[in-house]
Amino acid sequence: MSQLFTPIHLGKLTLSNRIVISPMCQYSAEQGQATDWHLIHLGQLALSGAGLLFIEATAVAPEGRITAHDLGLWSDQTEAALGRVIKSVRQHSAMPIAIQLAHAGRKASTQVPWAGGQSIAPPQGGWQTLAPSALPFNPDxxxxxxxxxAALQRIRHDFVAAAQRAVRLGIAAIELHAAHGYLLHEFLSPLSNIRTDRYGSTLENRMRFPLEVFEAIRDAVPDNIPVGVRISATDWIPHGWDIEQSVVFAQELQHRGCSFIDVSSGGLSPLQQIPLSAGYQVPFAERIRQATGLPTIAVGLISEPEQAEAIIASGQADMVALARGMLYDPRWPWHAAAQLGAQVDAPHQYWRSQPRGLKDLFRQ
Structure with missing residues (x-):
């Protein structure tokens, strides 16, 4: 039996299989509010047969957006707009929906990627960015x-308020974004955090604010909602954040009730040197899983069903997450199930689409 298509429990949440759809920024919101694009985007992915669908990185405050078009969850208006999308998706899919809560820190106030992604200064229509230390991402x-x-206290409150809004929307799980060079990752890395107070210098101090934010969210939402964290396991730069520090961070999160670790890497500095190859980040997930026993999600150039199956079957990770692969092939779980001899959930309206010889592909 395919291990990729076996159920898994994240606390009290049960997923039907180990395929996760990663948070993927769409840069299509208006003043932080979800639009019809989000309905189309999330709607098609919710019919894919995956075990869990993550809503994209969702800013907890306006200044925490990567771009002016990022999705947000900081007001009644942003909550209502996202609620409309979720309610519509829910009418046709029972797939659990999770959300990634984020603050972009010093990487905020940029152009959308297809317009170049450059930083926008306040005089040109951007806004003042915030960070642990007064160090820009790019020199210019x-x-x-x-x-x-006072600002740290406000941001903690922003994360908690967004988490509470997510609960009201019926979100099944919450992921705290502490990766890819955004605010919480900036606190963790000695390359971006040169503070000399209780939030800087030592590993214990650099972990303090991300752990405080996690604890505040965990305390604010019901026990039945899993709260996990996405991390960058390494900066890919000498003397930066690395896998051994990530293990310590994961252990501290475990002590505080963390339900899962989503293991990515990089994003802190343009100087990073990443040796890209298929599944290049999987060993980081395996290391954290072995050290903590926490459920881990492996990500990064996982594209083939046999590759995903091997990761789960060998115990390297508990789940695999796809991003670009799901955009290219929104029915990837269907095709993986067909290839691995498994079954997958699909809407009744599509049952007749099964190719000849695959009459048992869809779970009925």
Whole structure:
């Protein structure tokens, strides 16, 4: 029996299989509010047969957006807009929907990727970015404002408020974004955090604010909702954040009730040197799984069903997440199930689409 298509429990949440659809920024919101594009995008993915669908990185405050077109969850208006999308999707899919809550930190205030992705300074229509330390991502970016205690308290509150809004929307799981060079990752890495107070210098201090945010969210949402964290296991830069520090961070999260770790890498600096290859980040997920026993999600150039099956069957990770692969092939779980001799959930309206010889592909 295919291990990729076996159920898994994240706390009290049960997933029908181990395929996760990663958060994928769409840069298609209006003032943080979800639009019809999100309905089309999430709607098609919710019919894919995956075990869990993540809504894209969702900013907890306006200044926490990567671009002015990022999705947000900081007001009644943003909550209502996303609620409309989720309600519509829910009419036709029972797939659990999770959300990734994020603050872009010093990587905020940029153009959308297809317009170049460059930083936009406040005089040109951008906004003042925030960070642990006054160090820009690129040398010519606007220098971010180092966060003081009052600002840290406000951002903690923003994360909690967004998590509570997500609960009201019926979200099944919450992921805290502490990867890819965004705010919480910036606190973790010694390359972006040169503070000399209780939030900087030592590993214990650099972990403090991300752990405080996690604890605040975990305390604010019901026990039946899993709360996990996405991390960058390494900066891919000497003397930066690395896998051994990630293990310590994961262990501290485990002690605080973390339900899963979503293991990515990189994104902190344009100087990173990443040796890309199929499944190149999987060993990081395996290392954290072995050290903590926490359910881990492996990501990064996982494209073939046999590859995903091997990752799960060998115990390297508990789940695999696809992003670009799902955009290219929104029925990837169907095709994987056909290839691996498994079954997958599909809407009744599509049952007649099964190719000849695959009459048992769809679970009925």
């Amino acid at each position: 970016d606007t220098v971010p404002r180092a966060l003081d205690d």
